[in-house]
Amino acid sequence: MATRPEDWDLVYQASELAPWDVGRPQEAFTRLAETGKLSGRVLDAGCGTGEHTLLAAAHGAEAMGVDCSATAIDRAHRKAEERGIKVRFETADAIDLTKFGITFDAIIDAGMFHVLDDEDRERYVASLTSVTELGGTCYLMCFSDRQPGTVGPRRVRQDELIGAFSQGWAVTDIVAETFAISPEFGGQAHAWLATICRRN
Numbered sequence: 001m002a003t004r005p006e007d008w009d010l011v012y013q014a015s016e017l018a019p020w021d022v023g024r025p026q027e028a029f030t031r032l033a034e035t036g037k038l039s040g041r042v043l044d045a046g047c048g049t050g051e052h053t054l055l056a057a058a059h060g061a062e063a064m065g066v067d068c069s070a071t072a073i074d075r076a077h078r079k080a081e082e083r084g085i086k087v088r089f090e091t092a093d094a095i096d097l098t099k100f101g102i103t104f105d106a107i108i109d110a111g112m113f114h115v116l117d118d119e120d121r122e123r124y125v126a127s128l129t130s131v132t133e134l135g136g137t138c139y140l141m142c143f144s145d146r147q148p149g150t151v152g153p154r155r156v157r158q159d160e161l162i163g164a165f166s167q168g169w170a171v172t173d174i175v176a177e178t179f180a181i182s183p184e185f186g187g188q189a190h191a192w193l194a195t196i197c198r199r200n
Contacts, residue, residue, distance in 0.1 A: 008067075008068055008069040008071075008072070009069050009070060009071045009072075011069075012049075012069050012071040012072050012075070013071055018048070018182075019152070019181055019182040019184075019185050020048070020111050020179075020181055020182070021048055021049055021051075021182075022180045022181065022182065023051070024051060024180075025051045025052050025055040025110075026052070026110055026141060026177075026179065026180055027178070027180070028141055028177045028191075028193050029052050029055060029108060029110060029139070029141070030055065032139055033055050033056060033058075033059040034059070036059075037106065037137070037139070038055070038056040038059060038061050038063075038106055038108065038139075039056075039059070039060060039061050039105065039106065040061060040062065040104075040105030040106060041061070041062045041063075041064075041102065041103070041104045041105050041106075042056040042057075042061040042062065042063045042064070042104060042105065042106045042107070042108065043063075043064050043065075043066070043097070043102075043104040043106075043107050043108065043131065044056065044063065044064070044065040044066070044107075044108040044110070045066060045094040045097075045107060045108065045109050045112050045124075045128065046066070046067055046068075046094050046109065046110075046111065046112030046115075047065030047066060047067045047072070047073075047076060047089070047108075048067055048069075048072045048076070048111075049072050049075040049076050049079065050065050050072075050073075050075070050076030050077075050079055050080065050087070050089060051079075052065070052108045052110050053065030053076065053087055053089065053108070054076075054079060054080060054083060054085050054087060056106075056108065057080075057085050057086065057087040058083075058085055061106075063087050063088070064087070064088040064089070064090065064100075064102070064104075065087070065088070065089045065090070066089075066090050066091075066092040066093075066094055066097070067089075067091065067092075067094075068091065068092065068093050068094070069091070070091045073089050073090070073091045076089045077089055094112055094124060094127060095120060095123045095124050095127050096127060097127045097128070097130065097131045098127070098130050098131065100131070102131065103131050103132065103133050103136075104131055104132055104133065104136060105133055105136045105137075106136060106137050106138070106139065107128055107132060107136070107137070107138035107139065107140075108139055109138060109139070109140040109141065109142075110141050111141065111142065111143075111153070111179070112124070112140075113140055113142045113156070113161075113164075114142035114143045114153040114154050114155075114156050115153050115154070121164050122164070125164055125165060125167075125169075129167075129168050129169070129198070132198045133198065134198055134199070134200065135197070135198060136197070136198045137195060137196065137197050137198070138165075138169070138194075138195075138196040138197075138198070139193065139194075139195060139196075140161070140192075140193070140194045140196060141177060141179065141191050141192065141193045141194075142156045142161075142191060142192055142194075143155050143156060143179060143189055143190070143191055144156060144157075144176070144190045144191050144192045145157045146176070146190040147189045147190040147191075151185065152181075152185065152189070156192060158174050158192065161174060161192065161194050161196075162174075165194075165196050168198065168199060168200055169196050169197065169198055169199060170196070170197050170199050171194055171195070171196050172195050172196070172197050173194065173195040174192050174193070174194045174195075175192070175193050176190070176191070176192065176193075177191040177192065177193040178190070178191060179191035
């Protein structure tokens with residue numbers, strides 16, 4: 001699994017669509033947008049080529065996407081221009097979000113958490129905590145431990161999600177979902193969608 005910005009760049013440069021980039025938002029996030037849950041100031045952490053950031057913006061949110069891959073962000077900018085959607089994209093590390101001086105009402109994580117090791121997970125949650133308004137919500141989708149095999153990102157157990165967000169957050173819901181992935185990797189994978197609220 002890639003770990004450095006240049007590694008992620010290589011993945012995006014190798015193909016027009018990375019294995020996790022299916023050219024559309026994940027259905028779970030489309031449902032969230034359609035029910036008004038991706039509203040206000042929205043951050044898409046690890047946004048890739050920007051499908052979920054653009055989804056939120058198209059539904060009226062003041063949306064910002066960050067990704068460490070400059071290649072992915074370039075593609076996201078092009079999508080925004082082609083679709084005529086006003087949105088902000090920045091090449092940045094989601095583990096260090098305080099430099100923007102912005103707080104958000106909702107966070108989108110569509111596959112960021114499950115690529116992090118234990119140390120970076122802790123730093124990532126601290127980063128999200130620092131930029132999420134009290135009462136704000138993180139919607140996090142990750143590969144679940146129900147997914148067989150070892151190809152792809154780490155599988156995540158429900159108790160891992162609860163433990164990772166035990167300080168300053170409350171995991172209010174975890175439901176089984178399907179993660180759409182490239183057909184060459186099976187087309188879909190078992191996932192969890194966690195709803196995590198910023199408490200204090």
